Amino acid sequence: MFIVILISAVAFINKKNEIPEKHVEVVLRDIGHQLLLSAKDSSSRVLPVKKLKENTYQVSFQNDVGFISDTLINIVQRTFQKNALAKDYIVNLRNCDQKETVLAFEINGKTGDLTPCRGRKLGLGCYVIEIDLLKETTFNFLWLLLLIIPLGFAGFYMK
Helix, strand or coil: HHHHHHHHHHHCCCCCCCCHHHHHHHHHHHHHHHHHHHHHCCCCCEEEEEEEECCEEEEEEEEEEEHHHHHHHHHHHHHHHHHHHCCCEEEEEEECCCCCCEEEEEECCCCEEEEECCCEEEEEEEEEEEECCCCCCCCHHHHHHHHHHHHHHHHHHCC
């Protein structure tokens, strides 16, 4: 009985806090759309969002784009706050050819925000945006209570 409760507790921790995959894709496409609009490009497409890892996504564009680094930082922050997508995340802007990081920033409530290279203009080029959503680890005390009850009964029985 103890093992069954322990496995159940681990299986259900944070299941209710997970964000649906389709919602994440729509929010990330909206970030790409807003970035293109800020670059005065209303005809290019935001290509399909790619899932690189469990919590890492890639947004790319049909045509080359150029913008100021603050624009990307502000659009991502505003969109994530509006849609309650993630509180902690890392964004890497990479060029398509060499896959080198051109711009990176981190928004993290625990360690603080890191937003270097603010105000720099990024010339017209092929860029991809990689967004890594950092998972929050929270402990559900309800499962601990469900674990303590059988242990209390077992202790009472043993006594």
